[in-house]
Amino acid sequence: MRETKSTCPYCGVGCGVVIEHDGAQITGVRGDPDHPANFGRLCTKGTNLHRTATPVVLQGQRLRQPLLRAGRGQAPQAVGWDEANAHLVRELLRIRAAHGPEAIGFYISGQLLTEDYCAFNKLARAVLKTPHIDSNSRLCMSSAVTGYKQSLGADAPPCSYTDVEQADCVLVTGANPAWAHPVLFRRLEAARAAKLARGAGHKLIVVDPRRTETAELADLHLAIQPGTDVALMHGLLHACIWQGWMDAAHIEAHTEGFAALKDLVREWTPARAAKTCGVPEADLWRAAEWFATSPRSLSLYCQGLNQSSSGTAKNTALINLHLATGQIGKAGAGPFSLTGQPNAMGGRESGGMATLLPGHRDPTNPEHRAEVAALWGLGADEALPGPGHTAVALFEAAARGEIKALWIACTNPAQSLPDQALVRAALERCEFVVLQEAFAGTATAAFADLQLPAATWGEKEGTVTNSERRISRVRAAVPPPALARPDWQVVREVALALEAELRPGRPSVFATDSPEALWNEHRDSTRGRDLDISGLSYALLDAQGPQQWPFVDGPRERLYEDGRYPTPSGRARFVASPVRPTAERASAAFPFQLTTTRLRDQWHGMSRSGAVPGLFAHEGGPVLRLHPQDAERRRLVNGELLRLRTARGATVLPLQTDARVGLGQADLPMHWGAEFLAGDGINALTHGARCPDSQQPELKFAALDVASAALP
Ligand code: SF4
Incomplete structure (x- = not known):
């Protein structure tokens, strides 16, 4: 029996696992006692991981060979990789020649590894020259990204899991970590119990319309009306200002824009905010006092803030509260967004999204596009495209007939995207749909002209980054079944064939021929950026274990401890966002x-x-x-x-x-x-x-x- 250390492929806690196997079959899994995310703990999903590994799962549940259908309505037939790749290259070239590069779109996944993201990004932007590459992370974390960038200047969660244990007051808002991030919740529970046992005091405030399992543990549950989060945050800030529960020195020395925000929240008295949110006013005052006057206050948040037509405003309104009360840049304090997927963060770092480029660069910035083109070794005449369609917009464009070819990887949009009638119409209307998947028979497979079998957890090498900016290795314990291949390798082989047609005689951007080489290229793209990992290597991760970024000479556990923020002025920004209603509202017809x-x-x-x-x-x-x-x-x-x-x-x-x-x-x-x-x-x-x-x-x-x- 052998053991291989890897990382859980489910949620953004990013627990380390030890895979037990015989080189051919995974037989067991247990928590990695050395991994700093979980120290050996696993939740129910993690504990059962080996039961999802081939050949333990039924053979029919894995996609084992490329499947090609001759036409719509026809059954897909098994083909070899050569035929699958030749067909794929032919179709992409045909559609690109007939309709231009922007007729091709990529919809990928926060469950891909960072190395896979890097490969897809180069294929889309450098080889095919389409701007349309986005990820299902758009459904999960993009409001946290824009919130951090607007308020703090960079997409960088400032906290660590150790802050969860050090905080005296934890505000959980728009999240149910007891179910969605169970191992981190166990750390919170244990730390709280220990503090209470020694009489140190601990406050847990949960904001959620439902009385969740997380709320069951809380000292105070604010059961707000759905969608009223910004009103609540403005009301809390108003209470803090009124009572003087502020950190005036922090506001003065390290922030900007407070006067405009103060004007805005003047209208949001605790009475008005409480009425809007449907909570007792006294509870709102209590929450404000606990949060502002506790020595160390931390907030944990996730989809309840992010999955909203006011998602960014909800994030920035919460960060305002931290900035105004000085609850940031110190142990046990800060706004800490929990990532949903195992590598949502890696996708953000490597820029495999329509609104990002590698190293947290911006595709609307011509200098950033030129920097990435140079890093990838493109010629001076090979400019990268600007920003592309984001997830839902990509499918809307396909439904309008503007996107003709969609390459979907490691995600199931025919089930997971909103407004399924539109998504399914879009997939029907595309001339060519490629689905790269580990699992057979997903809802999206019914729309795919070509299915490509991918390796999955336990079968591939690479890295992921969890919620606390910690990069962990993912390792192969067993080979993938039948003809399945690692995602980066599938992409590279198609990209090389496309380059022969689209970039003849030029040096290939896919000279990188291993996960480590792709990751090294990614590492080099971060040099001098806020997420600089130039001091890291696979060898260091293998020898010293998972590490947090930035990492130049060593890891950084916590950001902004010096009060300097990565904005042009060096100051964090208060963002004054008005309260907006949800896009839909309950009515007589839909109550x-x-x-x-x-x-x-x-x-x-x-x-x-x-x-x-x-x-x-x-x-x-x-x-x-x-x-x-x-x-x-x-x-x-x-x-x-x-x-x-x-x-x-x-x-x-x-x-x-x-x-x-x-x-x-x-x-x-x-x-x-x-x-x-x-x-x-x-x-x-x-x-x-x-x-x-x-x-x-x-x-x-x-x-x-x-x-x-x-x-x-
Ligand atoms: Fe996996 Fe998340 Fe459970 Fe950890 S908490 S074992 S990462 S699902």
Whole structure:
């Protein structure tokens, strides 16, 4: 029996795992006691990882060879890599010649490794010259990115997991880490219990419309009305200003823009904010006092802030509170966004997104484009394209017929993107859809003209970066099944063939022929940037374990301790954002406020977690949760089948009454697509309205109608 250290492929906590195997088959997994994210702990999903490994999972659940269909409506046929690649190259060249490079789009994933991101980015921008490459991280973290950049000057979470343990007050807002980031939550629970046991005091404030498992532990639960987060933050800041719970020295020395924000929040008295949010005013005052006057206050936040048409404003309003009270740049304090996916952060670092370039560069900046072109070894006449379509906009462009070819990797947009009617129409309208996947038979596979089998967790080499900026190695323990290949390798072979046609006689940008070589190129792109990792190497990661960036001479546990921020003035910025309503609002026709949420033991579209029967023991299937009074008023009973309807789609699900859901609200787990349900999938109900700054869609709010399915 052998052991290989790697990283869990699920959430952004980024736990280290030890894979037990015999070189051919993965037989077990346990937490890595040396990994600083988890010190040996794993949650239920992590503990069951070996049960998702081939050949433990049914053979039919892995995509094992390239599949090509001769035409729409025809069954895909197994082909070899040579035929698959030749067809792919031919189609991309045909579409590019007929419609231009901008007719080609890439939709990739925060579950790819950083090395895979680097390969896709070069293929799209340097070889095909299309600007349209975006990632499903757009659905998860893009508002955190724009929030950090607007307020602090860089997309860099300033905190570490050790801050969770050192904080005296933790504000969890728009997150349910007890279920979505379980190992980090265990660290918070343990630290809180230890502090309380020795009489040191600890405050936990949870802001969430639902009484979640995280809220159950809280000293104070602010059950705000969905979408009212900015009003709450402005009200908290107003209370701090009124009471003098401020850090005037920090504001004076290290920030700018406070006067404009003060003018804005003057209107947001605690009374008005509390009324808007639907919480007791006294609770708002209490939260403000605890947060501002505790020696060290930390906030943890995730999709509840990010997946919103006001996503960036929610992030900056929270950061305002930290800046005004001096709760930043010291141990146990700071605004700490939790990443959803295992490598959402790596995608941001390597710039594999429509609004980013490698090393946190900006595609709207011609100098940054020229720097990246030079780093990639492009000729002086080979300019890189500017910014491209973001995730939902990419599919909207495809639905309009502007995107003709879509290359989708390691994600399942026919289930996970909002407004499924539009997404499926877009996939139908594309002339050519390529799906690069490890798992067979996802909803998107039904639309794919060509399917390419990818290696997955336990079968490939590379790196990921977790929520606390820590880069961990991902290692292969066993070979991929049948003809499956690592993603970077699939991309490189197609890119080399395309270069022969599109860049004949020029030095290849794909001379890099290993994950380590791709990562070294990525490392070099960060030199002198805020995320500089020029002091790191695979060898150092292998010898000394996972490391946090920036890393020049050594790791940085915490950012902004010197009070200097990476803005032109060196000061952090207060951002004065007005309170805006959600894109949709409950109405007589659609009276319920729908929020999509996550289950403890499932992951995204369940391609991996759905392969483990034991992970359905916690929650066996999707149900719509309503408050018992709402059910009673409509004469609906527990277990009854309901027809759920929004302005875009409908589905049928059983009712479960639950007093933890707010009155007038509806809670629905996001994991199920149309293929699993009698009606449409969950995301047939959601919509693609987006934050204007981050372009992140508002997956956390839709107006819903609910009726008994027995009614005609
Ligand atoms: Fe994996 Fe996240 Fe669970 Fe850790 S907390 S074992 S990273 S799913």
